[in-house]
Amino acid sequence: MTDPTTEATPDSTPGATPDSTPGATPDPTTGATSDSTPGATPHLETEATPHPAFDPMAVRLVRFQRPTTALPYLAGADETRVAALFGLDAPAYRALLDDFERQTRQAAETLLARTDFADAVDRLPLNDSPHIVAIGESTTADRLSWFEILRHAVTLRRPADAVRFTNLAVSGCTTTQALSYTPALAFQRPDMVLCMLGGNDAQHPAPGAPTQVGLPETQRNLALLHDLARQRGPVRWTWLTPSAVDESRVAEYPHFRRAGISWANKDIDEIAEYLLDRPEPTVDTRFDASAEGLYLDDGVHLDIAGQCEVVTAVVHAMAGAA
Numbered sequence: 001m002t003d004p005t006t007e008a009t010p011d012s013t014p015g016a017t018p019d020s021t022p023g024a025t026p027d028p029t030t031g032a033t034s035d036s037t038p039g040a041t042p043h044l045e046t047e048a049t050p051h052p053a054f055d056p057m058a059v060r061l062v063r064f065q066r067p068t069t070a071l072p073y074l075a076g077a078d079e080t081r082v083a084a085l086f087g088l089d090a091p092a093y094r095a096l097l098d099d100f101e102r103q104t105r106q107a108a109e110t111l112l113a114r115t116d117f118a119d120a121v122d123r124l125p126l127n128d129s130p131h132i133v134a135i136g137e138s139t140t141a142d143r144l145s146w147f148e149i150l151r152h153a154v155t156l157r158r159p160a161d162a163v164r165f166t167n168l169a170v171s172g173c174t175t176t177q178a179l180s181y182t183p184a185l186a187f188q189r190p191d192m193v194l195c196m197l198g199g200n201d202a203q204h205p206a207p208g209a210p211t212q213v214g215l216p217e218t219q220r221n222l223a224l225l226h227d228l229a230r231q232r233g234p235v236r237w238t239w240l241t242p243s244a245v246d247e248s249r250v251a252e253y254p255h256f257r258r259a260g261i262s263w264a265n266k267d268i269d270e271i272a273e274y275l276l277d278r279p280e281p282t283v284d285t286r287f288d289a290s291a292e293g294l295y296l297d298d299g300v301h302l303d304i305a306g307q308c309e310v311v312t313a314v315v316h317a318m319a320g321a322a
Helices: 056-064 079-085 090-112 115-123 146-157 175-188 215-231 247-252 254-259 265-277 304-321
Strands: 131-136 164-167 192-196 236-240
Touching (some): 056 090, 115 304, 192 215, 236 304, 247 254
Parallel strands (some): 131 164
């Protein structure tokens, strides 16, 4: 969805690096700015682990911003330079990254303790897909995202398959901006692409304004993104619908109100229905947005328990299609 870290305009030129944990850009969402079978959810902390030693804004920035993906000229920059962008020194930056890694690995371990989830991971059609690339916005760029949890789950459960994961998601990205991903995607030479886009297209940038990207353009962009990738070589493609939003939280969130931006589930549903009608596999991630503990306080961005719901749906859907 929108980049939950600043009030700056999202960068429209996401980059291409082989880094396996990237993504980021900005928007007005802060002050500066299961069991996937029906039923149970894994026992997880409903909120990301707090970092009392760090400024909350720095933690949120590092969580959602991946400068080496959003800004191609930073490719290869050492951690000292990247850390400075967040007002941190290299050890502090590394400590945050390591803790996000710890949380996603722990989430994967918790999910794998469920027999049905572990069995579904075993059935994932990955033997001929050693390199999986994700493209998306902040739901995927999040360092606590479903894609990072999936990476740990597959690595823990199926280490011999040596599957590689590359996250090219950029927070705040629309489908129009994502078209500039195609060179990055080609550079990565993926065997499988997991694409979760459309949430930012559905943003209303002002009260009474239409969506940021109209539905016909969103449909055109998504189809073109897929077709351009396929022109460069065979690739297995799976869509994820944008997640639903908690409209009441969105309306009450002070930074959204100040910026005048909003979302409505009817707009997200239109994008989801288009994806579900496409011939490629599509995972529907529109679970109940009012469920306790799945969203951050803005009602748009998922917390780690919500991300676990997404990865559970992805694993079961892909395993069922195998």
